[in-house]
Each structure stands twice: as C-alpha cells, then as structure tokens.
Amino acid sequence: MTQACGLDFGTSNSTMGRVGADGVPHLLALEEGKPTIPSVLFFGFEDDIIRFGRQAVAEYVTGADGRLMRSLKSVLGTALIGDSTRVKARSYGFVEILGLFIAQLKARAEAELGEGVDTVVCGRPVHFVDDDPVADAAAQSQLEGAVRAQGFRHIDFQYEPIAAALDYERQVRSERLALIVDLGGGTSDFSVVRVSPQRARASDRSGDILATAGVHVGGTDFDRLLSMAKVMPELGLGTLTKDGKRHLPVAPYYDLSTWHRINRLYNAQALRDLRGTSREAQARPRVETMIALIEDRLGHRLVGAVEASKIELSDAEVTEFAFPVRDQMLEVLISIDDFTAPLANSVERIEATIAETLRRAGLVASQIDSLILTGGSTQVPAIGRRLVAMFPDAELVRTDVLGSVGLGLAMDAARKFGPQG
Structure with a gap:
C-alpha cells in the first residue's frame, strides 16, 4: 500500500506529514527523530559522500573539504535554475540538486x-517570483518536475498559508476570519481565509x-540585508578608490x-576582478x-x-x-537597532x-x-x-512555525486523494 503525504519543501527547513487512520495529521521523523530537516546538502570532497540536513551542516562546520548547498528553493523560477556547480570532477545542475534532496x-x-x-x-508560496506570472508558473513546473x-x-500543490490555515482550523469552535502571515526563508505570503x-x-x-x-521577501533577505549593513563594510563595501x-x-x-x-565568486575571473579592485582601493587591506x-x-x-x-x-x-x-578576525558589534534599520524597506513591502x-x-x-x-x-x-500593531483587536495565534504548513498539507493530501490507512 502507498501513502499520500504533504511535502513542505522550505527554503530553510523541510517537513513531510500524513493523516493517520485516526484522522489526525502528524509529521514524520525525517532526521534524528525530529520532524524537520534543514534543506541543506553537503558534497564531501574527502569521502565523496553526500550528506543532508543536520549531518550536512555538522560536516561543514567541522571544516571538512566540500561544497555546502542550501536555499535551493530560492533559485526556482530564476535564471540561476540553469546554472550548475562543480563538485570535484562532476558538474551538478540545480534541478538535479533539488532532486537529490527531494529523493x-x-x-x-x-x-x-x-x-x-x-x-x-x-x-508552494503564493508567488515564487514577484510580478512575473510566467516565471512563477515556470517555478512550479520546475519543482513538479x-x-x-x-x-x-x-502530485498536487497547495498554497503554504492555506495549509497553515487548515492546521489552525482544527482548534476553532466558531466561524472566524483569519489572516495567515507566513514569513519563510524566501517568501512572505498572506491569505484571508474563512474557517469554522x-x-x-x-x-x-x-x-x-x-x-x-x-x-x-523572507529570512534569507534579512540575512543579506544585515550582512550588507554591518559585515560587508568590514570587507570594503562603501569605501572609495584611491583617487576618491x-x-x-x-x-x-x-x-x-x-x-x-x-x-559565482568561486572562479578565476571573479578573483581577478577583485584583485584589480584591491589595487585601486583606499581600504586595500579590507579587500584583501x-x-x-x-x-x-x-x-x-x-x-x-x-x-x-x-x-x-531575537x-x-x-x-x-x-x-x-x-x-585575522572580522569583528563587529550588532545591535537590534542596527538590524531593524536595514529591514525598514522589507517591512514596508510586507505591510503593503x-x-x-x-x-x-x-x-x-x-x-x-x-x-x-x-x-x-x-x-x-x-x-x-x-504585525501585531496592525491588528490590535485580533486574536494572536503563534503556530508551530516550522510544522504547521506540513500538517496542513498532510490534511489536504488526505482530502484530495482519499483516506490513507
């Protein structure tokens, strides 16, 4: 017998869930008894082993020689989907790497x-790609493939915020209008849903x-904004050439x-360009x-x-x-205000x-x-x-931030494909 499951392939973490014979959804243990697995692969150069999830991160952190791949979902629908990355003597396309993780x-x-x-x-997010229906459709097609x-x-698809609503609905006692705010690693999705x-x-x-x-807009954007605001200046961002x-x-x-x-920086041309920049830079030690x-x-x-x-x-x-x-040691103090300021534009886009x-x-x-x-x-x-300030009169519901979408997708799978024993 086969099972129908919900698959939440996330930018940062992934889950799979199913509805049991008792009608209750639950997440499957995917790594070390835990229901979440980081959406990460590590290609080990020393032993030619591909590791996934926490094992991939652990191997990487030890300093083992290899290539770490994450944020794979972010390339769907973009020009990067056609790129490849070299792992020793072999070149892997991003679609192939996606397939390795999903397998x-x-x-x-x-x-x-x-x-x-x-x-x-x-x-799937409401939009893989903003304001580009063709690229958005291509992203879903790439993931389905x-x-x-x-x-x-x-294979079917459901919006991730709708899945979160299905999970929340299990606890409601009367009809309610709910706004689901799903802020993931790569996208922010919003849905108004009637539940009862x-x-x-x-x-x-x-x-x-x-x-x-x-x-x-999502967590990986926040990481980039923080890096550009506080870390990259330590490497020369914002400094001038010698002639000023x-x-x-x-x-x-x-x-x-x-x-x-x-x-894209790990190639000879990129390094040549950076060395040329270094020769012209006032802050040459930072660029070096x-x-x-x-x-x-x-x-x-x-x-x-x-x-x-x-x-x-947090x-x-x-x-x-x-x-x-x-x-050397790159060192910089980062305050909550240092982080909040670069987020201003992203927060405005979320509010809009x-x-x-x-x-x-x-x-x-x-x-x-x-x-x-x-x-x-x-x-x-x-x-x-x-977010709370925008809706002062609403009941605030903080879900299992990493698990609610997977649970809702499992419920949707049971409804669409019938009960699973």
Whole structure:
C-alpha cells in the first residue's frame, strides 16, 4: 500500500506529514527523530559522500573539504535554475540538486512509514517570483518536475498559508476570519481565509479563500540585508578608490551576502576582478581580507554566521559578530537597532502586501478575528511587533512555525486523494 503525504519543501527547513487512520495529521521523523530537516546538502570532497540536513551542516562546520548547498528553493523560477556547480570532477545542475534532496525526503518518509509514498501535495508560496506570472508558473513546473523524477506519480500543490490555515482550523469552535502571515526563508505570503468547524469537513475549500497575496521577501533577505549593513563594510563595501572618485563595485558584496549567489565568486575571473579592485582601493587591506575569504571558500560559512547573529537578536539587544579569516578576525558589534534599520524597506513591502490582501478580500483590519503567524521570520522582533500593531483587536495565534504548513498539507493530501490507512 502507498501513502499520500504533504511535502513542505522550505527554503530553510523541510517537513513531510500524513493523516493517520485516526484522522489526525502528524509529521514524520525525517532526521534524528525530529520532524524537520534543514534543506541543506553537503558534497564531501574527502569521502565523496553526500550528506543532508543536520549531518550536512555538522560536516561543514567541522571544516571538512566540500561544497555546502542550501536555499535551493530560492533559485526556482530564476535564471540561476540553469546554472550548475562543480563538485570535484562532476558538474551538478540545480534541478538535479533539488532532486537529490527531494529523493532523500521520500526515502526517509518511506522508511518511517514502512511502505511506499507515491502521492503528495506540495506546498508552494503564493508567488515564487514577484510580478512575473510566467516565471512563477515556470517555478512550479520546475519543482513538479523535480518531485516527479523521484517517483511520485500523483502530485498536487497547495498554497503554504492555506495549509497553515487548515492546521489552525482544527482548534476553532466558531466561524472566524483569519489572516495567515507566513514569513519563510524566501517568501512572505498572506491569505484571508474563512474557517469554522463545519467548513473543515469540506473537501473543496476554494470558496473560503477570500484573498491571497505574496512578496518575495523572507529570512534569507534579512540575512543579506544585515550582512550588507554591518559585515560587508568590514570587507570594503562603501569605501572609495584611491583617487576618491568612485565607490568600490557593490556586486561582489551582494553576491557574498546571498547564499545561492556565492558560488559565482568561486572562479578565476571573479578573483581577478577583485584583485584589480584591491589595487585601486583606499581600504586595500579590507579587500584583501575578502579575497582571502573567497580563496578559502568561506562564503557560505560567513552567511551562516550572519544568520546566527540574526537569530541571537531575537532575544538580545546586542550581539558580537566574530568570524575568522586566516590570521585575522572580522569583528563587529550588532545591535537590534542596527538590524531593524536595514529591514525598514522589507517591512514596508510586507505591510503593503498585507494591505493589498485585505483590499482584495474587501475587508479592513478590524474585521480580522485571528492573526495567525507561521514561518521562522515571524520571530524577528521588529517584524512581529509591526504585525501585531496592525491588528490590535485580533486574536494572536503563534503556530508551530516550522510544522504547521506540513500538517496542513498532510490534511489536504488526505482530502484530495482519499483516506490513507
């Protein structure tokens, strides 16, 4: 017998869930008994082993020689999807790398269930790509192709915020208008949904979705903004050439702050360009440190350290960023205000998209009964405070930020493909 499951392939973490014979959804243990697995691969150069999830991160952190790949979802629908990355003598396309990770999810789910899984409802953001319906459709097609190539025969899609609403609906006792705010690693999605115990039994809920909207802003953008504001200046960003006539090129710093673009710096031409920049720079030692960092392929580790600082600022007013590069240490104090300021534009885009979602639904903020926050980026204090301030009269519901979408997708799979034993 085969199972129908929900698959939440996230920018940062992934889950798979199913509805059991008791009608209750639960997430499958995908790694070390945990229901989440980081969406990460590590290609080991020393032993030619591909590791996934926490094992991939652990191997990388030890300093093992290899290539770490994450934020894979971010390349869907972009020109980068056609790129490849070299792993020793072999070149892997991004679609192939996606397939490797999804195949691993399928294998682990089947091991947990003790039977095959060939039917799946995949989560998708409201917009993979902003303001580009053609690219957005291409992104879903690319993801579906990667999923189908791993042996899934029956595939459907559901918006991630709708899945979160399905999970929340299990606890409601009366009809409510809910705004689901799903701030993930790569996208921010919003949906107004009518929920109730009676409606929960319906297989077709399309009429209860009053409006959806999304914007391509998420946790990886916040990491990049923090890096550009506080870390990249330590490597020369914002400094001038010796003649004082122009600033150093921004593009390499942007690439070094953006996880899925870092590999573009690991080639001879990029290093030649940086060495030319160094010769012209007033702050030449800083640029030389950047060159050393890239020569040692520390880019992904640097972004990981910035992300760790961001997470620390969820609970602390100040954190000390320290990152070793050969015999030097990049050090800078980062305060919560340092982080909040670069986020201003992103928060405005999130607020504007929420306002557009309400407009499409024909509602005003005071008519929202429940504000449902899901996705790891809702834990960023500056964002959480602004969201709550927008809906002071609504019930605040903080979901399992990493699990609610997977649970809702499992429920959707059971409804669309029938009960699973």
